[in-house]
Amino acid sequence: MTLAAEINSSSPEKLLSPVLSAFWDQPDSWTLETYERHEGYQGLRRALAMSPDDLIAYVKDSGLRGRGGAGFPTGMKWQFIPQGDGKPHYLVVNADESEPGTCKDIPLLFANPHSLIEGMIIACYAIRSEHAFIYLRGEVVPVLRRLHEAVREAYAAGYLGRNILGSGLNLELTVHAGAGAYICGEETALLDSLEGRRGQPRLRPPFPAVAGLYACPTVVNNVESIASVPAILNRGKEWFTSMGSEKSPGFTLYSLSGHVVSPGQYEAPLGITLRQLLDMSGGMRPGHRLKFWTPGGSSTPMFTDEHLDVPLDYEGVGAAGSMLGTKALQCFDETTCVVRAVTRWTEFYAHESCGKCTPCREGTYWLVQLLRDIEAGRGEMADLDKLNDIADNINGKSFCALGDGAASPIFSSLKYFREEYEQHITGKGCPFDPAKSTAWADNHKEVTA
Amino acid sequence: MTENVSLGMPQLPAPAYPDDVRARLEEDARAIIDRYPGSRSALLPMLHLVQSEEGHVTRTGMQFCADLLGLTTAEVTAVATFYTMYRRKPSGDYQVGVCTNTLCAVMGGDAIFEELQEHLGVGNNGTTDDGKITLEHIECNAACDYAPVVMVNWEFFDNQTPESAKKMVDDLREGRTVEPTRGAPLCTFKETARILAGFPDERPGAVEATGGAGPASLVGLRLAKGETPQTRIVHPRGEAAGQEGA
Numbered sequence: 001m002t003l004a005a006e007i008n009s010s011s012p013e014k015l016l017s018p019v020l021s022a023f024w025d026q027p028d029s030w031t032l033e034t035y036e037r038h039e040g041y042q043g044l045r046r047a048l049a050m051s052p053d054d055l056i057a058y059v060k061d062s063g064l065r066g067r068g069g070a071g072f073p074t075g076m077k078w079q080f081i082p083q084g085d086g087k088p089h090y091l092v093v094n095a096d097e098s099e100p101g102t103c104k105d106i107p108l109l110f111a112n113p114h115s116l117i118e119g120m121i122i123a124c125y126a127i128r129s130e131h132a133f134i135y136l137r138g139e140v141v142p143v144l145r146r147l148h149e150a151v152r153e154a155y156a157a158g159y160l161g162r163n164i165l166g167s168g169l170n171l172e173l174t175v176h177a178g179a180g181a182y183i184c185g186e187e188t189a190l191l192d193s194l195e196g197r198r199g200q201p202r203l204r205p206p207f208p209a210v211a212g213l214y215a216c217p218t219v220v221n222n223v224e225s226i227a228s229v230p231a232i233l234n235r236g237k238e239w240f241t242s243m244g245s246e247k248s249p250g251f252t253l254y255s256l257s258g259h260v261v262s263p264g265q266y267e268a269p270l271g272i273t274l275r276q277l278l279d280m281s282g283g284m285r286p287g288h289r290l291k292f293w294t295p296g297g298s299s300t301p302m303f304t305d306e307h308l309d310v311p312l313d314y315e316g317v318g319a320a321g322s323m324l325g326t327k328a329l330q331c332f333d334e335t336t337c338v339v340r341a342v343t344r345w346t347e348f349y350a351h352e353s354c355g356k357c358t359p360c361r362e363g364t365y366w367l368v369q370l371l372r373d374i375e376a377g378r379g380e381m382a383d384l385d386k387l388n389d390i391a392d393n394i395n396g397k398s399f400c401a402l403g404d405g406a407a408s409p410i411f412s413s414l415k416y417f418r419e420e421y422e423q424h425i426t427g428k429g430c431p432f433d434p435a436k437s438t439a440w441a442d443n444h445k446e447v448t449a
Numbered sequence: 450m451t452e453n454v455s456l457g458m459p460q461l462p463a464p465a466y467p468d469d470v471r472a473r474l475e476e477d478a479r480a481i482i483d484r485y486p487g488s489r490s491a492l493l494p495m496l497h498l499v500q501s502e503e504g505h506v507t508r509t510g511m512q513f514c515a516d517l518l519g520l521t522t523a524e525v526t527a528v529a530t531f532y533t534m535y536r537r538k539p540s541g542d543y544q545v546g547v548c549t550n551t552l553c554a555v556m557g558g559d560a561i562f563e564e565l566q567e568h569l570g571v572g573n574n575g576t577t578d579d580g581k582i583t584l585e586h587i588e589c590n591a592a593c594d595y596a597p598v599v600m601v602n603w604e605f606f607d608n609q610t611p612e613s614a615k616k617m618v619d620d621l622r623e624g625r626t627v628e629p630t631r632g633a634p635l636c637t638f639k640e641t642a643r644i645l646a647g648f649p650d651e652r653p654g655a656v657e658a659t660g661g662a663g664p665a666s667l668v669g670l671r672l673a674k675g676e677t678p679q680t681r682i683v684h685p686r687g688e689a690a691g692q693e694g695a
Binding site for chain 2 (some may be wrong): 001012013015017018021022024025026027028029030088097098099100101103106107110113131137138139140141142144146148149152174175176177178179180181182193194195196197198199214219252255256257258259262263265266267270276280281298328330332336340341344345348349352354355402434435437439440
């Protein structure tokens with residue numbers, strides 16, 4: 001990356017906007033005491049002063065869109081819950097963060113769990129729910145510990161339980177640990193899993209807003225979406241819409257990872273570019289250049305160095321042929337074999353396919369067989385069209401988006417790196433040395449083993 | 450005799466837990482069931498609970514869940530076999546999972562997994578003879594900014610190298626205290642399973658262990674606050690990275 005020229009025009013103080021992450025550097029950042037010292041639970045007080053319907057309208061007006069991948073407007077999801085239907089309503093927070101590359105909700109919950117809890121209380125008041133759940137993937141025990149503690153603190157302080165802050169609102173909050181299954185990040189599979197079943201997606205309609213958990217009206221929201229609500233209430237929707245663009249307002253967490261100098265979390269207004277993020281953070285590791293990257297996890301079509309200036313918001317990434325997804329910016333440099341990367345992702349999708357829909361279950365299996373052969377130098381040219389064909393037969397032909405996600409890396413890598421596939425076939429093997437891609441490859445140059 | 454030959458015949462009902470064990474587990478199970486409007490929702494945490502008793506999900510454990518929830522053992526087995534965190538055979542005190550999803554694999558996870566297999570003399574899902582370590586490769590664990598990542602009993606060991614990972618498993622086998630980069634000092638797999646069943650970790654200091662956010666979680670915040678000199682373009686990774694505090 002060229003550094004000096006860019007840095008002056010893009011100072012991080014101007015480009016970044018820490019809100020959820022604003023006090024993660026405080027000692028004991030996860031405690032109620034620290035949270036309250038940073039205006040915690042003030043948004044809730046403002047929310048309780050409104051009527052539930054006004055509150056839904058307010059969140060809708062703020063333009064907050066889901067941060068879990070699909071980008072659906074959060075307030076609209078709440079509005080879909082039928083009122084006066086006599087059934088219990090539920091809020092289920094999707095904390096099953098498992099999309100390859102995605103690593104924002106887990107550090108958020110580890111450092112600042114109360115922002116989620118406050119957001120959940122506000123959401124439950126809006127949709128008239130008295131029981132909310134956090135479905136946390138099981139493989140993150142340090143986060144589970146802090147959620148247990150934060151919920152305990154919230155009950156003790158009167159933010160959960162009966163007649164919260166004298167408002168008449170009652171709310172029980174249950175933390176539920178999953179047991180290892182990527183598919184449970186899909187909202188209807190998550191609901192089946194929370195009901196004690198195998199995590200398999202349901203056919204929609206009916207949508208969860210009508211028949212969700214226990215066949216009752218249910219809102220399923222991502223962690224970051226709900227955790228963003230208290231700040232909107234506390235500082236106002238005008239403040240929120242002053243960031244980002246008209247259709248993608250607000251701030252969000254961008255997760256930079258891979259062959260970069262400073263991997264980590266960067267909270268910024270929607271619409272920042274990868275070039276700006278790399279320029280402010282030291283760029284790719286010294287002596288290397290960006291080869292390909294994902295804008296929002298492995299299920300979003302990959303980008304190359306041609307896309308460094310794509311605005312990272314819902315519309316900008318969409319217009320460039322991919323999806324904003326979870327803003328998981330996995331960056332790979334020129335030492336990385338794209339066939340190896342795609343093969344591994346495809347093995348992941350084959351492993352995690354729940355098996356319910358034939359195109360996804362069988363298609364991912366056959367993609368893996370072909371890719372392994374190509375990577376090992378046993379492929380044929382006709383295999384490349386076959387890959388495209390199989391991916392086409394998975395894409396859009398299953399109940400849920402897992403199959404679409406599996407097709408994305410195939411389509412996009414063949415689009416941008418077809419020659420590299422051909423090289424594996426004509427050269428009868430992989431031309432890359434995996435040792436050069438490791439995190440320690442350049443550190444130990446003088447002590448080559 | 451043919452007792453060692455599996456004929457695929459229906460098995461006899463699983464033996465029950467001893468009375469005292471059952472009474473203790475039943476009390477825990479009732480507490481779990483009480484958390485949910487529908488009792489079947491308790492099944493996943495209850496399978497974690499039976500793992501905390503025996504270290505893996507046994508036929509006895511599944512029968513126990515079925516009895517308490519009014520399900521058939523077939524329904525319970527269908528669920529227990531769907532999720533990867535339920536172990537189906539006796540395994541080690543420490544579940545060591547090396548992330549080999551694309552990003553971690555490329556950053557060195559493949560090399561770590563390979564060297565650990567050789568070092569421990571076991572393959573994927575194999576357990577060392579001393580019963581201490583079960584090794585497996587795992588999928589993305591939401592810590593890509595700390596790649597390559599190794600999980601032990603689902604605590605984070607960030608920015609690993611083959612050397613750091615081998616030292617860590619040696620320490621575990623020698624009975625030395627091992628502390629993750631993010632999370633609490635390791636307890637056994639069974640004790641971890643109890644936390645997963647929804648019973649908070651009561652050990653003093655467990656919640657606050659390793660401080661607030663990890664170092665990579667803070668890079669954006671530090672830049673935004675002007676705390677990071679912008680001329681610094683070489684990030685110290687490798688040797689020091691594994692020991693960084695909060």
